[in-house]
Amino acid sequence: xxxxxxxxxxxxxxxxxxxIAQYILQNxxxxxxxxxxxxxxxxxxSPATITRLCQKLDFKGYNDFKISLSANIQYVLSHQxxxxxxxxxxxxxxxxxxxxxxxxxxxxxxxxxxxxLNQDDLRQSLILLDKAQVIDIYGVSGxxxxxxxxxxxxxxxxxxxQIAPMVxxxxxxxxxxxxxxxxxxxxxxxxxxxxIKAAQILKRKKIxxxxxxxxxxxxxxxxxxxxxxxxxxEQIYNKISTIGSTISIHLIFDILYAGLFSKHxxxxxxxxxxxxxxxxxxxxx
Numbered sequence: 001x002x003x004x005x006x007x008x009x010x011x012x013x014x015x016x017x018x019x020i021a022q023y024i025l026q027n028x029x030x031x032x033x034x035x036x037x038x039x040x041x042x043x044x045x046s047p048a049t050i051t052r053l054c055q056k057l058d059f060k061g062y063n064d065f066k067i068s069l070s071a072n073i074q075y076v077l078s079h080q081x082x083x084x085x086x087x088x089x090x091x092x093x094x095x096x097x098x099x100x101x102x103x104x105x106x107x108x109x110x111x112x113x114x115x116x117l118n119q120d121d122l123r124q125s126l127i128l129l130d131k132a133q134v135i136d137i138y139g140v141s142g143x144x145x146x147x148x149x150x151x152x153x154x155x156x157x158x159x160x161x162q163i164a165p166m167v168x169x170x171x172x173x174x175x176x177x178x179x180x181x182x183x184x185x186x187x188x189x190x191x192x193x194x195x196i197k198a199a200q201i202l203k204r205k206k207i208x209x210x211x212x213x214x215x216x217x218x219x220x221x222x223x224x225x226x227x228x229x230x231x232x233x234e235q236i237y238n239k240i241s242t243i244g245s246t247i248s249i250h251l252i253f254d255i256l257y258a259g260l261f262s263k264h265x266x267x268x269x270x271x272x273x274x275x276x277x278x279x280x281x282x283x284x285x
Contacts, residue, residue, distance in 0.1 A: 002216040003065075003072045004028070005189060006057055008236050016045045017053045028073050036062050058217070075215075082108050085231070086239035102243065109231040109244040113251050116215055116229035125210045125226045126259045132182035132208075135161045138170050138198045139186035142242055143212075143249055147186065150253035156275060157261060157268040167194045174201040183209045184256075188245050189236055190218025199223035212252055214245075228252050 007021040020043045024031050031039060036047040043050075054065040083105045089098045129135055135154070137147040144163060151161040164173045171194075177183070183202050187195045190213040202209055203223050211224035214232035221227050231248040261268045 002075070002214070002232060003057065003068050004076070005214070005216070005236055008238070009189065009191065011191065012056070013053070014049075016043075016049050017056070019043050020045055020050060020053055024069070028069060032066055032070055032073070082233070085109075085233040085244040086235050088240065088243065105244055106247055109247040110251055112231040112233065112244075113229075113248045116232070117252075117255075118227070118229070121226040121228060122255070122259075125228065126256065126263070128182045128208050128210065128226070129184075129256060129260060130263055133160065133180040134178075134182075135159065136173055136177060136181055136183045136207075137161065137163045137186070138174070138183060138195050140167070140192060140194055142246060143186035143188075146246065146249045146253055147184075149250070150257060153257045154260070156272050157264075158271045159260065170194065170198050171201060174198045174205070174207075177202060177205050177207045179206070181207055183207050184212065185209055185220060185224065186212045186249060187218075187220050188214050188230060188234070188242070190214060190216075190220040192220075195220060196223075212249060 004025065007025055010018050010021050013021060020039070023039070023043045027042075034042070036050045039050055040047045050062060054060075054062050057065065059065040059068065083101050085105065085108075088101045088105050093101075137144070137151070139147060144165065147161075147163055151163055154161045162173065164170045174183070183198075185195050185199055185202075190211070196219050199209060199220060200223070209224040209226075211220045211227045212230060213220050213227065215229045216232070230252070231244045234242065234245050
């Protein structure tokens with residue numbers, strides 16, 4: 001997870017630390033030129049509180065924090081000409097403008113995902129998935145809807161993909177995983193509590209894991225052998241919808257499906273076509 005997203009979530013922050021985080025989010029470029037004393041004055045806190053916040057965010061001190069902040073700002077600035085992934089339209093925007101913006105956001109999310117995908121991690125992920133007898137998917141809400149489409153496509157080529165829709169069921173699924181299983185864990189923030197709990201169980205069971213998550217350090221990435229990064233421009237809370245990340249998740253699942261299909265192309269095509277013909281009840285001439 002990016003530094004800006006960590007500041008937005010403010011997990012386990014004190015009230016003073018939350019006020020510092022909010023100030024940094026609203027004045028990030030200015031903060032790069034402030035000392036701890038100057039930032040403390042502007043946030044009505046103390047230099048010691050700022051140092052503790054930096055350490056809580058896994059930095060040695062304020063200078064290391066500012067180096068990371070600068071890199072995060074550069075990432076945001078590099079997308080200034082892009083559609084705002086959080087607010088692709090405003091109040092009373094006409095439908096033609098909305099349609100054009102959403103279409104452009106789709107294209108940008110695809111391009112961003114392809115730039116972020118590590119090809120070695122992608123290849124190794126496909127090897128894991130190919131070897132596995134069962135692929136288990138973990139996530140909550142929207143990502144599970146994307147995973148259901150992946151499950152359906154994989155089912156049609158004879159690959160067993162399991163999704164437990166309820167959180168407690170997912171934890172039970174993790175606990176019952178066997179050595180011939182492989183897990184895909186999806187979390188935009190990489191900090192989703194339910195997904196992290198599943199990852200902890202899977203690690204104890206020594207089940208190989210693939211993370212689909214946003215760019216940057218996060219808890220989920222530390223548990224997984226391979227990480228496939230999403231379009232990471234969305235904020236955690238302050239947004240209209242998860243349009244960009246949804247497209248990104250869908251794209252990654254489709255790439256994995258296509259990669260596995262390609263590895264066993266003739267067999268997969270035969271399996272799919274035979275099933276389609278049995279299901280199709282239309283009269284044949």
